[in-house]
Amino acid sequence: MRAGFVREPGRIDWIEAPAPGALGPGEVLIRPIVGGICGSDLPYFTRAEAFDGTPPPPGSPLHEIVGTVEASRDPDLPAGQMVVGWAGNNDALAGLVVTAGSDVVACPGMDPAHAVVAQPLACALAVLERLITPWEGKHVAVLGLGPIGLLFTHLLHQGGAGRVTGVDPVARLDDLRRFGVDEYVPTSAEEWARDLAEERPAVVIEVVGHQFTTLGAAIEGVAPWGEVFYFGVPETDSYEISMAAMLRKHLTLQSGTTALRRQHFLNEALGYLRSYPDLAPALITDRFPVSSAQEAYTHAASQSAGVGKVVVEF
């Protein structure tokens, strides 16, 4: 089968890769229809390295997928169904991909390009469920207004947050109020934290990753007794953080991936997208044919104004 292969930084070649082998129990074979490019995919593309420093395997990086079940060893997911979810090995930039049946759910009747938004939305829903601090009615800040940052702001606003502040030096999309942003701060996270008045957000969600400064800003900016959720992906094993600030402000720091209950959160996300049918179309700014995957990733990696969710269509 054909598969994308990041041979060198910023370059995707199409190569002939071995087709997946026999399915294990609970696994499904999926023919991708649409893939969504996630911020966590971009370092694989721009550096030709996975996070552990190894070269990305063929088909990588792509894990947000909608596709058709071609074969299944999951009794709940018969062949022929359209599903959305995770390609568990981040290798869906290929003609076929194998993933766990528990990583996908059926999404009949939806525009596949819209349905693919359910995957990042599921991750955001899982985070909000894990927050220890009751955020309803409270001020919440989201650092980083890329596509998933905007899903957070939408969920927070609709979920009853008192005020949603979005911080990003680049306004990626117009009219951020559509995404629940009550207050847009067009600066770096450090500047935002430095300039805050006494009233501070009870919860700060860091949706940038890959460097330290935004986490430091989140810790500095959050209110005493507040909570920081580090959603971004750390680049190194450990980050030096101000334990003095954590202690003095009695903070809670959480992080994590959506490793459990993926189907629960995917179904919740699909329901949310049906309730807010304008959300996915507003978020998706670019559709590229998969043959132009290199252009799609290059465009997504620009993270410039006007670039929201970028999807590739197979």
Added chain:
Amino acid sequence: MRAALLHGFGDLRVGEIPDPVLGPEDVLVRITRVQPSVTEAMLIAGEDITLHDHLRERLAAGSPVQFAGHEFAAVIEELGTQVTGWSVGDRVTGVETIDCGTCPYCTDRRGVVCTRPQFLGFTLPGAFAEFLSLPAKNLVRLPEAVTAAQATAIQPLVGAIHAQSIADLRSGETVLVTGTGVMGLLAIQLARHHGAGLVVATGRSAAKRELAERLGADVVLDASGGDVTEAARDLTSGIGFDVVIETAGGAPSAGLAGADTMRTAVGAARYGGRIVAVSVLLDSTPLPLAQIRQKGLALLHPTSGREAGAPTVDAFELALGFVRRGIVDVDSLITHTLRGIDELPRAVEMTLAKNTYGAINPPQVELVGE
């Protein structure tokens, strides 16, 4: 009056200063017994931990700083003109955290989350002195059955209660307590009392490990030989602990175990587990964030002060009740008592070298006999 004055980092001396000024809502107390906290001792030594910058600025301003003393027992000497409900001679201790009364939270009657709190002994004069003036609202009445020594040791127990409260321990859960110093030994007793299914502790001192077992730990691992993460996790069949209470870390100059203890805590926690950071780590501590993310952990920092968990619970009264009813043994932790105000600098010195002196609790200093 006489009080301990910090002339520079590592230079604490007892000297003469004016008596405290008594405000209308304040109470003047005579300190009967006091103990340094490890945090105070680290700050006196100049370690870069929380409030270090504040102390450095005060020292740079020129005059010696009246510093330390938030763990104490006292007797009321004089009442401010507007104070009611208290009498001269009442035995008391005090809540170290004083809300500002003016920030948005305080004016909204939510002083517990005051954004500009002051702390007795840290940002305000404390009990390393013959007398202390503090707001009457910060007084805690001592039950007759609680001794001055127990009362002096009550504030760390309050801290342990806050840690226990934020850990949100459920019956049967597994708990790892890293460290068998005072905070570790208190955490063990509280975890046991609150229904932990398995309490494992780690410690470097053989004597403290023995005490940890006597106070309720099911298993105590020897941490003197290096990393115990795997050994601890094996005790949960490799799953990891529901709750890790990290009390071992801190400045090695104070006899504490450095910053790697957080790595042990993260490594030993189960997927989705909770870590309560009780230890006062150096600022800019490397945090194993990748593993925290991979395991989906919550890192929690307990609050301080009077309120604990429920609005009707006074953490100090709860702590005194635990001691009075024998639920928590603090007497076994009090290993050294010095006498006379001139011994305050020595108490700090011994606190920084507790292992050398075989001390568990920081040495207490008796200023006035009961």
